[in-house]
Structure formats: structure tokens, C-alpha cells
Amino acid sequence: MDRGKTRITVAGAGALGLVIAWGLARAGFRVSVFDPAQANASSVAAGMLAPVFETVLDPDVDGHFHLLMAARDLWPALAGQVGIDLDRRGAMAVGDFEFLTRVTLGISQLGLTTERLSRSDLDAAVPGLGPAFQEGLLTREDWRLEPVPAMAALCKAAQAAGVDFHPGSVRGLDEGDKLVIATGAGRDLIPIAPLLKVLTPIKGQILRAGASGFDGVLRMPNGYCVGSSGGFAVGATMEPGVDDLAPTAEAGMRLEAVARDAFPDLETNFETQVGVRAATPDGLPMIGCTADPNVFLAVGTRRNGWLLAPMAAQIITACLTEGEAGPYAARLDPMRFV
Numbered sequence: 001m002d003r004g005k006t007r008i009t010v011a012g013a014g015a016l017g018l019v020i021a022w023g024l025a026r027a028g029f030r031v032s033v034f035d036p037a038q039a040n041a042s043s044v045a046a047g048m049l050a051p052v053f054e055t056v057l058d059p060d061v062d063g064h065f066h067l068l069m070a071a072r073d074l075w076p077a078l079a080g081q082v083g084i085d086l087d088r089r090g091a092m093a094v095g096d097f098e099f100l101t102r103v104t105l106g107i108s109q110l111g112l113t114t115e116r117l118s119r120s121d122l123d124a125a126v127p128g129l130g131p132a133f134q135e136g137l138l139t140r141e142d143w144r145l146e147p148v149p150a151m152a153a154l155c156k157a158a159q160a161a162g163v164d165f166h167p168g169s170v171r172g173l174d175e176g177d178k179l180v181i182a183t184g185a186g187r188d189l190i191p192i193a194p195l196l197k198v199l200t201p202i203k204g205q206i207l208r209a210g211a212s213g214f215d216g217v218l219r220m221p222n223g224y225c226v227g228s229s230g231g232f233a234v235g236a237t238m239e240p241g242v243d244d245l246a247p248t249a250e251a252g253m254r255l256e257a258v259a260r261d262a263f264p265d266l267e268t269n270f271e272t273q274v275g276v277r278a279a280t281p282d283g284l285p286m287i288g289c290t291a292d293p294n295v296f297l298a299v300g301t302r303r304n305g306w307l308l309a310p311m312a313a314q315i316i317t318a319c320l321t322e323g324e325a326g327p328y329a330a331r332l333d334p335m336r337f338v
Contacts, residue, residue: 001320003028008320009176010034011189013165014042015147015309016298017182018154019078023313024180025161027321032164032175041184042305043147044206044275046217046226046233049075049307050142053091053219056106060283060302065110067284067311072143074310082157084150087228090140091217092117092125094133094262099221107139114139127213130264144217145306146230173294180316182298184305185243185278193295195286199278201243204303205251206235206275207259209268223258232268234259236303240279247272277303287312289319296320 006029010021013035025031048054051068054061061068079086093103107114117136122129159165166175172192173179181189185201214227226233237251252272259266280286280300285308287298296319298312 007176011170012182014040019309022158041275044273047145047147071311087144091142093219094136203239203242207270
């Protein structure tokens with residue numbers, strides 16, 4: 001394959017599509033990204049790179065810890081090359097005795113340890129935390145980035161590497177020799193990639209507000225709060241099978257309750273943001289080659305799109321590079337979902 005003459009179309013300009021496009025352009029391919037320029041799930045996200053808490057708190061990703069950790073470990077190199085700031089201070093958890101015991105046990109079963117936090121530790125780390133939370137724990141294995149600046153940095157790096165960006169949706173292979181589908185829950189390309197039929201859309205809502213004085217990640221039994229110089233976020237709801245982008249009052253009230261539980265004296269007005277992600281029946285992403293040698297998938301990452309983006313780029317680049325199998329290269333098996 002002559003990389004310099006091979007035109008690759010990437011459908012989707014979220015975290016997966018941008019990192020894949022950047023990686024392919026750096027590998028010498030001619031890359032174009034097509035996206036309808038609507039809000040995508042990558043921008044409606046808290047930006048957490050959280051293999052530990054995702055594994056411990058989400059039963060649908062149980063058993064995927066080593067995959068998620070391997071993906072997280074690819075982030076420092078990518079962030080350094082692209083110019084993305086990583087917050088590697090870790091993430092805290094607060095809750096009742098039962099919740100903290102369950103989380104501590106889950107983390108220990110992963111072969112990791114946690115740091116216990118007293119109320120005085122919490123007062124120093126989480127100003128304004130409600131009095132109901134008298135102890136917590138910290139894992140330093142979960143990291144975070146700011147999604148909007150990260151996407152801007154990826155766009156800039158991709159353009160510098162020679163990637164062309166185009167508004168609008170992809171309908172097939174007309175725009176290039178190879179097609180990489182990184183469109184989340186979009187179903188328009190099912191005719192040329194039948195595996196997309198197994199994806200389930202998941203509507204997610206998150207609240208955002210101005211700065212709160214809290215700087216960090218706080219996990220609780222009913223949600224999470226994230227604070228930084230970029231503002232305050234509360235998340236997140238998950239509605240499987242729903243793909244509309246209309247905010248719902250019930251979800252907003254539920255998320256506001258999360259914020260008030262953590263910060264009873266918080267005075268702010270929230271903005272609701274909505275994104276649609278996609279999941280596979282077994283919770284694992286579909287990243288790699290399809291039965292069509294010209295079509296590749298990077299979809300089904302559920303709420304770990306940011307976390308899995310650099311690994312997806314490695315897989316897709318390996319699949320498109322002759323003679324280089326790559327450490328994570330994989331051919332997708334339709335029988336996996338039968």
C-alpha cells in the first residue's frame with residue numbers, strides 16, 4: 001500500500017475520530033474527517049480517564065480493567081505530543097460505610113490500594129463538602145482531561161499533520177479508498193457496516209456551571225462531581241435505547257440532587273448538556289477490521305471514548321499498515337454477538 005496515495009475517510013470528529021485521524025496522518029496516509037458539526041458525546045463528557053472507578057462502579061465493564069488500564073497508559077505520550085494537559089492527581093470517593101467498603105474491596109481485587117481520607121483531609125481537598133461525608137478514599141490511578149480544550153488541541157494537531165476537515169456526513173466510500181467509522185451511535189452507515197446494527201444508543205445528560213471552588217474528581221453512590229478552572233460538572237445519567245438530544249427535567253433534577261448532596265451551600269445555575277453514546281451487547285468496544293477490507297470500525301466505547309481513543313488509533317493504524325500487526329490489532333468477529 002502506498003500510504004501517500006491512500007485516501008482515508010474518517011467519519012466522526014469526536015475523541016476517537018480525531019485521535020485516529022491524527023495517528024493515520026502521522027503514519028503517512030491522506031486523511032479527511034467528515035462530521036456534521038453537531039454536539040458530540042466527546043464534548044458532552046467529564047473527560048475522565050478512569051479505569052479504576054469505571055470497573056468498580058459499572059457492572060457492564062466488569063472484567064475489562066486491564067484493557068482500560070492499557071488504554072490509559074497510552075495517554076501520557078499522546079498528551080505530550082498533542083499538547084493536552086492531564087490531571088493525574090487521582091479521584092476521590094465519598095459515601096456511607098457500605099459504599100466505601102464496596103469500593104475499597106473492588107479496588108483491592110484489582111490489585112491496587114487506596115488512600116483513606118479523614119474529614120480533615122476532605123475539608124482541605126473538597127471545600128464546601130457536605131457534613132454527611134466524614135471519610136473518603138483516593139485512588140491515584142484515575143486521571144482526567146478537559147474535553148473542550150483537548151478537542152481543540154487534537155483538531156490543531158490533526159490539521160498540522162495534514163488532515164482535512166469537511167462538514168457533513170459520510171454516506172459510503174465515495175470520499176476515499178478506506179473508511180473508518182467513528183460515529184458513536186449513528187446508524188446511517190449500517191448498509192456498508194452491518195455490525196453497527198448491534199449498537200445500542202445511550203442518552204447521557206450532564207450539568208455544567210461556573211467555577212465552584214472545588215478542584216478535583218469526586219465519586220459518590222449516585223453520581224460524580226468534577227471541578228476545575230474550566231467550571232463545575234455533575235454527571236451523569238444513562239438512558240439505554242434513547243438517542244434524542246432533548247434535555248429532560250427529571251434527569252436535571254436528579255443531577256442537581258447529586259450536586260446538592262455533595263455541596264449543600266453551592267449557589268449556581270446549571271446548564272444541561274446532552275450527548276448520545278453507543279454500547280455493544282458485551283460492553284466491549286468494536287475497534288478494528290471488518291469483513292470489508294476497506295471498512296474499519298471504532299465504535300461502541302460506551303462512556304469510555306476518551307479513555308480508549310489512543311488505543312483505537314493504534315489498532316486502526318495497525319490494521320491499515322501492511323506488515324505491521326501492532327500490539328492491539330484485531331479483526332472484528334460477527335459471531336461475537338450471536
